[in-house]
Amino acid sequence: xxxxxxxxxxxxxxxxxxxxxxxxxxxxxxxxxxxxxxxxxxxxxxxxxxxxxxxxxxxxxxxxxxxxxxxxxxxxxxxxxxxxxxxxxxxxxxxxxxxxxxxxxxxxxxxxxxxxxxxxxxxxxxxxxxxxxxxxxxxxxxxxxxxxxxxxxxxxxxxxxxxxxxxxxxx
Amino acid sequence: xxxxxxxxxxxxxxxxxxxxxxxxxxxxxxxxxxxxxxxxxxxxxxxxxxxxxxxxxxxxxxxxxxxxxxxxxxxxxxxxxxxxxxxxxxxxxxxxxxxxxxxxxxxxxxxxxxxxxxxxxxxxxxxxxxxxxxxxxxxxxxxxxxxxxxxxxxxxxxxxxxxxxxxxxxxxxxxxxxxxxxxxxxxxxxxxxxxxxxxxxxxxxxxxxxxxxxxxxxxxxxxxxxxxxxxxxxxxxxxxxxxxxxxxxxxxxxxxxxxxxxxxxxxx
Numbered sequence: 001x002x003x004x005x006x007x008x009x010x011x012x013x014x015x016x017x018x019x020x021x022x023x024x025x026x027x028x029x030x031x032x033x034x035x036x037x038x039x040x041x042x043x044x045x046x047x048x049x050x051x052x053x054x055x056x057x058x059x060x061x062x063x064x065x066x067x068x069x070x071x072x073x074x075x076x077x078x079x080x081x082x083x084x085x086x087x088x089x090x091x092x093x094x095x096x097x098x099x100x101x102x103x104x105x106x107x108x109x110x111x112x113x114x115x116x117x118x119x120x121x122x123x124x125x126x127x128x129x130x131x132x133x134x135x136x137x138x139x140x141x142x143x144x145x146x147x148x149x150x151x152x153x154x155x156x157x158x159x160x161x162x163x164x165x166x167x168x169x170x171x
Numbered sequence: 172x173x174x175x176x177x178x179x180x181x182x183x184x185x186x187x188x189x190x191x192x193x194x195x196x197x198x199x200x201x202x203x204x205x206x207x208x209x210x211x212x213x214x215x216x217x218x219x220x221x222x223x224x225x226x227x228x229x230x231x232x233x234x235x236x237x238x239x240x241x242x243x244x245x246x247x248x249x250x251x252x253x254x255x256x257x258x259x260x261x262x263x264x265x266x267x268x269x270x271x272x273x274x275x276x277x278x279x280x281x282x283x284x285x286x287x288x289x290x291x292x293x294x295x296x297x298x299x300x301x302x303x304x305x306x307x308x309x310x311x312x313x314x315x316x317x318x319x320x321x322x323x324x325x326x327x328x329x330x331x332x333x334x335x336x337x338x339x340x341x342x343x344x345x346x347x348x349x350x351x352x353x354x355x356x357x358x359x360x361x362x363x364x365x366x367x368x369x370x371x372x373x374x375x376x377x378x379x380x381x382x383x384x385x386x387x388x389x390x391x392x393x394x395x396x397x398x399x400x401x402x403x404x405x406x407x408x409x410x411x412x413x414x415x416x417x418x419x420x421x422x423x424x425x426x427x428x429x430x431x432x433x434x435x436x437x438x439x
Binding site: 004007 | 221245
């Protein structure tokens with residue numbers, strides 16, 4: 001397979017998965033610009049290691065790379081981030097913001113955004129991308145048992161967050 | 172099954188990850204235990220909330236182009252070289268006349284194709300393919316498709332012989348789903364080139380051919396222009412370009428069949 005064939009095959013197989021890749025990156029990075037950059041970097045990294053048809057496994061493979069690129073970036077950021085930046089992060093879920101939340105969709109987004117990364121990741125992969133435990137385990141590089149417990153806790157926390165938001169809306 | 176045991180299995184049950192026997196046990200417990208049933212209902216509410224399509228984030232419109240551009244740039248240097256092909260396949264007298272048009276055509280053709288540093292030869296390639304696509308489009312006008320109408324390769328081939336200084340390959344591929352319709356003289360710049368016309372279901376394929384004037388190898392090149400699929404390659408001293416509105420895989424099949432026939436040097 002020469003480089004040109006490789007590019008053609010890669011684009012044919014991987015570009016249709018871009019909306020899944022972007023959705024995951026967007027949920028992990030929490031803003032559009034970073035998500036764009038991560039998706040692009042993930043595609044470049046994926047192209048480097050692409051060696052032919054991946055078929056059904058292609059989506060989990062690409063999402064694993066997206067997740068790794070995002071986590072690498074978030075880790076670096078945590079090391080370097082100032083207190084000021086850290087204070088900015090919970091803005092989405094601050095009580096003032098919650099009161100302003102108007103639509104159901106915004107409420108759900110805001111609740112999911114407030115969850116810890118690990119829980120948010122498995123919820124996105126399971127509920128939005130509808131991947132199996134095994135695929136999620138491969139993508140997040142943790143045992144299936146851990147996937148299960150993260151899902152359980154993530155769901156409980158999200159249910160609780162949604163409940164609180166609804167109660168506040170009623171006030 | 173106790174409530175503690177159930178909580179261990181509730182998520183895998185909810186996610187269809189349990190075996191049948193375990194799933195039945197969970198199901199039975201849920202039917203009898205309102206507290207656990209409530210935990211199940213909470214999961215369902217979370218799922219319904221998260222699975223609303225609007226909760227997902229859709230990629231920005233230009234992200235695909237951005238990624239394709241980045242991929243193209245980062246593909247290895249050997250890849251970039253394969254795009255620097257056209258100068259040698261054009262008659263030298265054609266180059267100056269194309270240079271001016273190239274910039275205009277480059278804009279018309281869109282962006283993805285012009286991302287390497289070597290803009291001038293890319294522009295020439297773009298000019299050639301643009302002309303071929305426009306030849307193809309013009310050929311679809313009423314009465315423009317074919318000068319010599321024949322499904323017989325033994326009629327079409329000699330017809331070209333009387334009009335061109337080279338002999339384009341003409342093969343009937345009806346049995347493989349590509350019906351020979353005839354031939355036509357067309358132009359690239361001022362040069363007369365051969366156009367052999369095929370039909371594949373509702374789609375027409377123009378197969379253009381002219382002599383190569385340079386010994387540099389011309390690697391297979393595929394691209395899409397204005398909704399048409401284009402495939403170029405080199406065969407027996409000729410530059411070959413197929414242009415069609417048929418799907419890329421159909422075009423690939425067609426090109427492979429042509430190559431196979433040319434390799435066999437079969438009856439022309």
